[in-house]
Amino acid sequence: MGPFFKIIKRSQKSNARVGKIYTEHGTVDTPVFMPVATQGTVKTQFVRDLYENDVQMLCLNAYHLYLRPGMDIIGKAGGIHKFMNFDKPILSDSGGFQVFSLADLREISRDGVTFRSHIDGSSHEFTPEKVMDIEKGLGVDIKTCFDECISWPAPYNTAKVSVERTTEWAKRCKNTVNSQQLTVNSNQPLFGIVQGSTYLDLRKQSAEQLIDIEFDGYAIGGICCGEPKELSLEVVSNLCSILPDDKPRYLMGVGLPEDLLEYTKLGIDMFDCVTPTRDGRTGTLFTEKGKFAIKNSIYKDDFRPIDNSCSCYACKNYSRAYIRHLFNAGEMLGPALGTLHNIHFFIKKMQEIRKGIIENLI
Amino acid sequence: MGPFFKIIKRSQKSNARVGKIYTEHGTVDTPVFMPVATQGTVKTQFVRDLYENDVQMLCLNAYHLYLRPGMDIIGKAGGIHKFMNFDKPILSDSGGFQVFSLADLREISRDGVTFRSHIDGSSHEFTPEKVMDIEKGLGVDIKTCFDECISWPAPYNTAKVSVERTTEWAKRCKNTVNSQQLTVNSNQPLFGIVQGSTYLDLRKQSAEQLIDIEFDGYAIGGICCGEPKELSLEVVSNLCSILPDDKPRYLMGVGLPEDLLEYTKLGIDMFDCVTPTRDGRTGTLFTEKGKFAIKNSIYKDDFRPIDNSCSCYACKNYSRAYIRHLFNAGEMLGPALGTLHNIHFFIKKMQEIRKGIIENLI
Numbered sequence: 001m002g003p004f005f006k007i008i009k010r011s012q013k014s015n016a017r018v019g020k021i022y023t024e025h026g027t028v029d030t031p032v033f034m035p036v037a038t039q040g041t042v043k044t045q046f047v048r049d050l051y052e053n054d055v056q057m058l059c060l061n062a063y064h065l066y067l068r069p070g071m072d073i074i075g076k077a078g079g080i081h082k083f084m085n086f087d088k089p090i091l092s093d094s095g096g097f098q099v100f101s102l103a104d105l106r107e108i109s110r111d112g113v114t115f116r117s118h119i120d121g122s123s124h125e126f127t128p129e130k131v132m133d134i135e136k137g138l139g140v141d142i143k144t145c146f147d148e149c150i151s152w153p154a155p156y157n158t159a160k161v162s163v164e165r166t167t168e169w170a171k172r173c174k175n176t177v178n179s180q181q182l183t184v185n186s187n188q189p190l191f192g193i194v195q196g197s198t199y200l201d202l203r204k205q206s207a208e209q210l211i212d213i214e215f216d217g218y219a220i221g222g223i224c225c226g227e228p229k230e231l232s233l234e235v236v237s238n239l240c241s242i243l244p245d246d247k248p249r250y251l252m253g254v255g256l257p258e259d260l261l262e263y264t265k266l267g268i269d270m271f272d273c274v275t276p277t278r279d280g281r282t283g284t285l286f287t288e289k290g291k292f293a294i295k296n297s298i299y300k301d302d303f304r305p306i307d308n309s310c311s312c313y314a315c316k317n318y319s320r321a322y323i324r325h326l327f328n329a330g331e332m333l334g335p336a337l338g339t340l341h342n343i344h345f346f347i348k349k350m351q352e353i354r355k356g357i358i359e360n361l362i
Numbered sequence: 363m364g365p366f367f368k369i370i371k372r373s374q375k376s377n378a379r380v381g382k383i384y385t386e387h388g389t390v391d392t393p394v395f396m397p398v399a400t401q402g403t404v405k406t407q408f409v410r411d412l413y414e415n416d417v418q419m420l421c422l423n424a425y426h427l428y429l430r431p432g433m434d435i436i437g438k439a440g441g442i443h444k445f446m447n448f449d450k451p452i453l454s455d456s457g458g459f460q461v462f463s464l465a466d467l468r469e470i471s472r473d474g475v476t477f478r479s480h481i482d483g484s485s486h487e488f489t490p491e492k493v494m495d496i497e498k499g500l501g502v503d504i505k506t507c508f509d510e511c512i513s514w515p516a517p518y519n520t521a522k523v524s525v526e527r528t529t530e531w532a533k534r535c536k537n538t539v540n541s542q543q544l545t546v547n548s549n550q551p552l553f554g555i556v557q558g559s560t561y562l563d564l565r566k567q568s569a570e571q572l573i574d575i576e577f578d579g580y581a582i583g584g585i586c587c588g589e590p591k592e593l594s595l596e597v598v599s600n601l602c603s604i605l606p607d608d609k610p611r612y613l614m615g616v617g618l619p620e621d622l623l624e625y626t627k628l629g630i631d632m633f634d635c636v637t638p639t640r641d642g643r644t645g646t647l648f649t650e651k652g653k654f655a656i657k658n659s660i661y662k663d664d665f666r667p668i669d670n671s672c673s674c675y676a677c678k679n680y681s682r683a684y685i686r687h688l689f690n691a692g693e694m695l696g697p698a699l700g701t702l703h704n705i706h707f708f709i710k711k712m713q714e715i716r717k718g719i720i721e722n723l724i
Binding site for chain 2 (some may be wrong): 040041045046069072076077083085300318319321322324325328329331332333
């Protein structure tokens with residue numbers, strides 16, 4: 001088996017790097033933006049549209065898919081790639097964030113978390129071992145550890161306890177993975193998730209402890225949870241100097257187009273965010289000149305495409321006036337076109353960033 | 363200008379016929395099924411999907427489009443084809459049915475109808491002259507007269523009055539059209555709409571009066587409004603013996619796959635119905651072996667396509683289990699795939715019917 005990650009170019013202007021992630025479902029150029037397919041679908045999009053938009057990799061959610069449709073069905077389908085008919089790399093979020101934010105929590109213990117489903121109130125338990133089994137069952141190309149997410153701001157001691165628990169759970173995840181017999185996907189690298197809120201010493205501790213366990217890559221959790229941007233940048237900048245240079249660094253849940261550029265410059269290689277899909281679905285559309293709300297009445301007779309410089313299916317075929325009509329009339333085609341366009345915009349942004357790094361412009 | 367309609371084959375087994383309708387936006391093979399694009403969009407479908415499904419012609423609604431986005435915007439767009447980016451023939455329903463079923467009616471007079479919009483309660487008046495202006499403004503390839511629709515069952519006298527009004531309005535529609543200067547589409551044939559509920563003598567009266575006025579084609583309204591199937595068949599069969607043989611006959615709002623075959627045999631050339639789109643959107647999917655509800659739990663681990671013999675994008679790419687998951691999880695991709703499949707099924711049905719007529723099998 002060849003390497004999992006290879007850096008092919010470092011910027012002479014920043015800590016940005018262009019690399020490649022090798023998976024059983026193909027190679028990914030980094031830095032990469034992953035649209036989210038939370039429930040096993042990028043909302044409103046045909047797989048064909050994702051391919052046409054040059055989407056390289058998706059991010060989906062173990063918590064959601066475990067609850068619905070359930071691992072039995074995904075197992076029978078032969079894994080999540082076959083179930084959703086997406087033949088490129090997929091990363092799974094362990095669902096730590098969802099367990100702590102969506103579920104009706106019963107109890108957190110050293111062993112794991114007991115919670116009630118946000119869908120039907122049924123009772124479930126997530127332990128690190130169980131989550132590793134779920135992610136294995138999904139058959140994804142990159143797994144992430146089960147971590148404890150806390151909200152921001154958090155008292156120092158709360159953050160400290162969550163780091164300790166996250167480290168302990170990370171060890172158990174690694175041990176579980178080491179003993180797994182993989183069936184669906186013969187190579188399922190595991191990422192540790194750094195926690196520690198905005199306390200630099202806790203972030204350092206978390207990162208170092210995870211590095212000791214040795215993961216295939218490192219994710220940074222708990223960023224963009226409401227804290228000021230300067231704090232996020234400081235935390236990420238610090239972590240990029242601690243995390244191994246030769247492993248991919250994944251900033252979870254980030255971000256806006258401008259974030260992609262800023263964090264790439266610090267040395268981040270992977271991003272995921274609901275922004276392009278959620279905004280696209282609700283009518284906030286991104287362009288080279290900034291974003292705008294298509295429902296605004298000033299677009300009612302604007303027959304230009306969403307973005308003149310865009311070559312996506314929505315921009316090549318439909319006007320702002322028409323898309324506004326769709327949104328106003330409650331037509332599902334509106335959210336589908338908005339999502340398609342926004343994904344195209346984010347993917348293109350990332351392509352430009354990779355080009356900029358190669359040319360030492362970023 | 364060549365002919366508008368030409369019959370190219372008559373079945374030796376029934377009154378079915380295969381023909382061609384010539385429009386500025388291309389030729390349509392009849393009998394034809396028109397998916398509905400009520401608000402200027404076939405709900406959930408990209409135009410690309412309509413083309414791939416061999417949709418020949420769409421049916422949309424003057425009442426809905428007049429209220430939203432409004433004729434001003436459609437006019438500025440250069441007509442409805444450009445607004446919705448659909449480059450094939452389009453027929454407009456005058457909106458008679460919607461005015462009488464959806465709007466909050468104020469008053470029906472000999473002159474027209476005053477009503478309040480179902481969207482915002484604003485007050486509007488539809489007269490035959492105004493509706494002809496609206497349909498002209500849409501720039502459709504076939505217009506229909508403004509008629510009075512009544513519900514079923516209706517007392518004889520109610521039906522009689524509605525026939526008289528429909529005839530009078532049809533005359534005014536024809537006169538208006540004769541004096542119109544067409545700009546968007548140089549050829550906009552006008553269809554009369556036969557009313558008369560299930561009273562055969564009133565249907566005959568309505569048809570004969572419309573034939574006297576001379577239309578480019580004849581639509582049959584008020585069928586499949588709750589009356590028993592035998593009555594509908596009797597009415598349509600009678601009308602097909604009265605309506606001119608050399609003009610297209612359009613059965614409005616019909617129907618199910620089996621209806622398409624039965625009414626084609628009586629001599630009907632055109633159909634429109636919400637069934638494939640509405641059912642597709644709510645999870646009732648058509649197959650060669652009948653329709654089924656995809657949400658049913660028996661499909662939870664059924665990894666076959668919706669219909670084994672179907673070559674649509676949904677069947678070639680996704681399983682019943684996955685589509686069921688989408689519907690259960692409230693994912694818009696479910697309705698989009700269901701709609702795409704059902705449209706494909708109805709269009710294919712109609713292709714088979716045309717082939718059957720040519721081979722004298724139908």
